[in-house]
Amino acid sequence: MHRRSFLATLPAAALLPRIALAAPVAYTPGTIDRHLDAGETILVDFFAPWCPTCIAQHRVMDKLKAENPAYEEKITFIVVDWDTYGRSELSAALRIPRRSTLVAIGPDRREIGRVVAATSYDEIKALLDAALTVASA
Incomplete structure (x- = not known):
């Protein structure tokens, strides 16, 4: 393989782990x-694409x-667009204080925890x- 060809494939190779991850539910x-x-x-993820904290959380979750x-x-990961639903009934019902909030909820509808x-x-x-x-119980 030529060095230039190899170097050109590096950016694409860096995306492979991200591609392998299942997309969250919008x-x-x-x-x-x-x-x-x-x-x-x-796991309900209150996310805004412009939020640096949200982006950092996603990097950690992708790694995990x-x-x-x-x-x-x-676990089913559900991403809630903060710009659209930040002041919605959902946010009020879950007492979401801000974007970059992660809430885990069990099938019994009880909150497992939050970050x-x-x-x-x-x-x-x-x-x-x-x-x-x-989820494994």
Whole structure:
């Protein structure tokens, strides 16, 4: 392989782990109820594409999902667009204080835990581990 060809493929190769991850479900009204009614454990992610904290949280979650595929196999990730639903009934019902809030909910509709504006690997891992425990029960 020629050096230039090899170097040209590096950016594409960097995307491979990201491509392998399943896409989260985009929230629309009724999405959460449908998944909970189906007996799923969910992680609701209040996200804004312009939010640096949200982006940092996604990087950590992508890393965790790559390290442990069971997260994506057992937990349904639902992304709620903060710009559209930040002041919605959903946000009020879940008492969401701001974007960059992650809330894990079990199939019994009880909150498992939440992370607000944190980007720590350990904090997000603890939330995903708690959700995985409920999902695997």
